[in-house]
Amino acid sequence: MRSGFLKLAASNPSVLADRAAFGVIDKVRMVYPQRAGSPPVVAIDEASFSFRDGEFVSLLGPSGCGKTTLLRIVAGLVDKTAGSVQVGGHEVTGPRRDFGFVFxxxxxxxxxxxxxxxxxxMEISGRCDHAAVRRAEELLDLVGLSGFGKSRPHQLSGGMQQRVALCRALIHKPDLLLMDEPFGALDELTRMEMHDLLLKIRAETKTSVIFVTHSISEAVYLSDQVVIFSKRPARIVEHLDVPLPYPRDVHVRYTPEFTQLERQASEALGVFK
Structure with missing residues (x-):
């Protein structure tokens, strides 16, 4: 274990109760400064959670509560006001090549x-060789687009475009895939198909995933762990473990276990009083 992990565990043992943690978000706080006489805006009020290598974590909460801000902080795209983000034993201080993004x-x-x-x-990183082309073709085959390599984006449906974006995010074999409500614009049937495809890809690649959503059923269906946020300023109100076995398919959505998990998440969000 890296010394940074040991130091963090000593300072806050509750965050690293699982010492096999691959990612640790520790007391992250985000405050936007005062503007034109208005008071500062607290977007995230001390968020902490951890996840293991290969785990699928959903950040669930109402729109505008700070989920995307936290995702961008983890991605290294936004500077936090306070706290720590470590992935793979290293502090995240900016964008990293071992991360993939689907926004x-x-x-x-x-x-x-x-x-x-x-x-x-791969072109941007100067690694667009024959192996990269083979990897791209394999990914397109995996998502059912093997015959569309020469097509332009406008010739594809919304779901097909989403598959292309997913392949692009995975081309460099990232250790962590960050996804910000990627299926929000899709119709319900296509969205469910993308859920199954994402779980298939995750099983194939073993990539860790942090996934932002405001859909309770989506979070429960996809995740090993659901981190549930309050309204802004974002506070974590519950960590929900999802013990449903993999592989998952449409039938699991209609089981009592799935319904109970949805209810627990709904209660944490304040849907049930």
Missing amino acids: QSLNLLPWRSVLKNVLLP
């Missing part, structure tokens, strides 16, 4: 083919 806006380049969109991160 609400897919940002596929319309003038590039599907294959070249997937390969973009």
